[in-house]
Amino acid sequence: MITLLSSVGNIGRRNMRQVVLLKAIPDVNEIKFDPRSRAPVTAGVKKKISELDKRALEAAIQTKDAVGGEVVVLSMGDDKTNTALLAALAMGADGAYIVIDPELTGLDTNATSKVLEAAMKEIGEYDLIISGEMTLDSMSSQIGPRLAELLELPQVTYVKEFSVADGKVTAVRDLEDVDEVVEVALPALITVTREINEPRIPSLMKIMRAKKKPRIVWDAPALGLEVESIKAMSYVIITDVTAPLVERKQIKIEANTVEEVAAKLTEALAGEGVI
Amino acid sequence: MRFLVYSEDRELAFQILAKARELADIKGSEVVALVTDGAPQDYINQGADKAFNIEGLGSFALTPYRAAMLKAVDEAAADYILIGATKRGKELAPRIAATLGVGCMNECYSMRFEDDRLVVEKLTYGGSTVATEYSSRVPTVITVSPRSFEKLEAAERSGEIIALDVDIPEPEVKVIEVREKPKSSSDVENADIIISAGRGFKAKEDLKILDKLAEILGAAIGCTRPISADLGWMDFWVGISGKKVKPSLYITCGISGQIQHVAGIRDSKIIVSINNDESAGIHGVSDYSIVGDVYEVVPALVKVLKERA
Numbered sequence: 001m002i003t004l005l006s007s008v009g010n011i012g013r014r015n016m017r018q019v020v021l022l023k024a025i026p027d028v029n030e031i032k033f034d035p036r037s038r039a040p041v042t043a044g045v046k047k048k049i050s051e052l053d054k055r056a057l058e059a060a061i062q063t064k065d066a067v068g069g070e071v072v073v074l075s076m077g078d079d080k081t082n083t084a085l086l087a088a089l090a091m092g093a094d095g096a097y098i099v100i101d102p103e104l105t106g107l108d109t110n111a112t113s114k115v116l117e118a119a120m121k122e123i124g125e126y127d128l129i130i131s132g133e134m135t136l137d138s139m140s141s142q143i144g145p146r147l148a149e150l151l152e153l154p155q156v157t158y159v160k161e162f163s164v165a166d167g168k169v170t171a172v173r174d175l176e177d178v179d180e181v182v183e184v185a186l187p188a189l190i191t192v193t194r195e196i197n198e199p200r201i202p203s204l205m206k207i208m209r210a211k212k213k214p215r216i217v218w219d220a221p222a223l224g225l226e227v228e229s230i231k232a233m234s235y236v237i238i239t240d241v242t243a244p245l246v247e248r249k250q251i252k253i254e255a256n257t258v259e260e261v262a263a264k265l266t267e268a269l270a271g272e273g274v275i
Numbered sequence: 276m277r278f279l280v281y282s283e284d285r286e287l288a289f290q291i292l293a294k295a296r297e298l299a300d301i302k303g304s305e306v307v308a309l310v311t312d313g314a315p316q317d318y319i320n321q322g323a324d325k326a327f328n329i330e331g332l333g334s335f336a337l338t339p340y341r342a343a344m345l346k347a348v349d350e351a352a353a354d355y356i357l358i359g360a361t362k363r364g365k366e367l368a369p370r371i372a373a374t375l376g377v378g379c380m381n382e383c384y385s386m387r388f389e390d391d392r393l394v395v396e397k398l399t400y401g402g403s404t405v406a407t408e409y410s411s412r413v414p415t416v417i418t419v420s421p422r423s424f425e426k427l428e429a430a431e432r433s434g435e436i437i438a439l440d441v442d443i444p445e446p447e448v449k450v451i452e453v454r455e456k457p458k459s460s461s462d463v464e465n466a467d468i469i470i471s472a473g474r475g476f477k478a479k480e481d482l483k484i485l486d487k488l489a490e491i492l493g494a495a496i497g498c499t500r501p502i503s504a505d506l507g508w509m510d511f512w513v514g515i516s517g518k519k520v521k522p523s524l525y526i527t528c529g530i531s532g533q534i535q536h537v538a539g540i541r542d543s544k545i546i547v548s549i550n551n552d553e554s555a556g557i558h559g560v561s562d563y564s565i566v567g568d569v570y571e572v573v574p575a576l577v578k579v580l581k582e583r584a
Contacts, residue, residue, distance in 0.1 A: 026400075028400050028401035028403065028534065029401075029533075029534065031400060031403065040400055040403070040404055108378055109369070109372075109378070109379060110372065110373070110376065110377060110378050110379070113373060136400065136401040137399060137400055138399055138406075139381070139382065139397070139398060139399050139400075139401075139402075139515075140379075140380075140381050141365050141369070141381055141382075142368075142369035142372070142379055142381060143369075144369075145365075145366055145368075145369035145370050145373070146369045146370070146372065146373040146379075147373075148370070149369070149370040149373035149374055150373055154337075154338075154447035154448050155337065155366065155370075155448075156448055157362065157365070157366040158362050158366075170451070173362075174362075175362050175363065176361060176362060177455075177456060178453050178454060178455055178456060179453075179454040179456060180450055180452075180453055180454075181450070181451045181452040181453070181454070182448045182449060182450050182451060183448070183449045183451055184447060184448045184449065194500075194504060195504060233376065235377060235378035235410045235411050235412045235415065236378040236379070236380060236408055236409070236410050236411075236415075237408065237409055237410070237411055238406050238407070238408045239394075239407045239408065239409070240405075240406070240407040241399060241400075241404050241405070241406045241407075242404060242405060243403060243404050243405075244404075244405050244541070246559070246560050248546060248559075248560055248561055248562050249562040249563070250558075250559065250561065250562070250564065251562060251563050251564070252558075252564050252565075252566070253563055253564065253565045254566075258567060258571045258572055258575045259575050259578070259579065261565055261567060261572065261575065262572065262575035262576040262578065262579040263579050265547065265563055265565060265576065266576065266579045266580060266583060268563055269524065269545065269547070269563070272524075272544075272545050272562075274468070274523045274524040274544060274545050275468070275492060275524065275580075
């Protein structure tokens with residue numbers, strides 16, 4: 001059923017190995033809504049690597065530039081994902097592993113993390129796993145920590161700055177009330193925030209070359225997974241996704257002069273009892 | 276069926292306890308609080324039937340708190356594990372769920388029973404949509420967004436305080452330094468009136484025109500992500516990836532209305548938009564809109580408000 005889209009040799013191992021978890025999602029700014037059902041219309045919307053995951057990849061590439069080694073990406077999705085991941089290879093990832101199996105769509109985070117665990121076992125050795133702190137589609141913030149638990153790794157979430165030296169990661173975590181500077185021995189998993197960096201935009205040359213980089217596609221059997229048992233581990237059911245009704249008054253304040261506009265607004269706000 | 280409630284943020288724990296109390300009363304079930312701050316009676320007073328008291332954990336670190344939480348889940352035989360959706364709560368919850376091999380629903384802001392299902396609502400797609408979800412199996416882990424529920428009126432309530440013994444493992448991640456954040460960010464979160472700046476401002480110095488308006492209104496000043504993260508003019512921003520706010524009045528100045536920003540201000544009572552672009556999306560999601568230049572409208576507002584005062 002599943003064809004190996006490309007398998008250009010093995011993704012080799014040299015020194016430090018980083019695995020970046022990427023998810024390709026519909027561009028949230030491009031999503032339109034069905035006017036009647038208020039459901040998002042994602043059909044036809046191009047998939048892009050989720051913004052924060054892209055920053056995770058940028059961070060991994062910068063780390064590779066500093067300490068050497070290699071960066072591979074791991075994703076789960078469909079053929080659109082396969083295309084979206086070319087961007088990751090163009091940015092500088094050395095290879096991509098992609099789980100594509102139509103039987104494995106719509107899984108919850110519990111089942112998805114089990115699939116990624118199996119993929120990580122196939123990938124073999126690694127020192128650092130990086131992902132965005134959430135993806136903007138599901139906004140679940142779970143895959144990183146769940147995978148860390150399954151792989152028995154320490155985790156550092158909400159990282160806005162980090163460096164790797166002497167087998168350790170030193171990271172600054174962006175928490176609500178404080179910034180926490182922490183240190184953890186490799187192997188470890190970290191999730192990054194938007195502030196970590198600005199991702200590079202690859203040149204056309206790099207985009208061309210990306211197609212030649214190794215991309216390995218797995219389906220469930222290739223990972224030794226039974227589709228039915230994975231599906232049985234998916235518990236969370238989404239019954240509805242709709243845009244909330246915006247029930248705002250939408251009153252335009254208009255007048256001949258800006259002073260009159262200001263006076264009208266002031267009057268309206270006083271009437272609302274908010275000033 | 277039992278509810279287990281935990282947050283390292285006391286206020287948030289109390290808010291969740293109130294909702295858990297309401298849900299448990301519907302089903303005739305029990306609410307257990309995991310208490311790590313040494314004040315278990317407070318949690319009983321806020322609606323818990325039982326308080327599991329664990330001492331000696333120190334400030335939050337994943338590994339020891341994970342062990343404490345798993346012990347509490349086991350002792351309580353909890354079906355619904357409710358954790359405060361702070362960043363610390365969100366690092367803990369998925370690990371608990373992964374250990375138990377169960378579902379987890381993050382950042383929920385509403386919970387209700389439909390038959391025997393606990394149905395939750397949460398934001399998805401950058402905050403532009405609401406997803407309605409449930410777990411087909413218990414136990415399940417749910418993280419609850421701050422300020423989704425009102426805590427109970429404090430009252431002397433009776434309940435059982437149970438000391439739990441846990442072998443507390445060493446943290447795997449070592450904290451080297453804790454840096455306090457500028458206090459102003461929490462001022463914005465709790466402010467009753469917020470004036471917020473967007474890309475309509477051309478220079479950092481120009482934000483000063485907002486100071487006078489803020490002073491007269493007793494407002495806090497916020498901004499959008501580009502003003503903070505890209506330009507660095509302020510330390511923090513309002514929006515789904517930044518601070519979520521619930522003021523009675525939110526005045527946007529030169530803000531276009533990206534969905535991530537709008538999602539973060541959705542709970543404001545009244546939203547005012549000032550933007551010279553008539554087609555700016557912000558005008559469609561505000562109560563009062565002014566198509567005008569912030570550089571003119573803001574000083575005019577200051578003048579009118581001064582005269583009024």
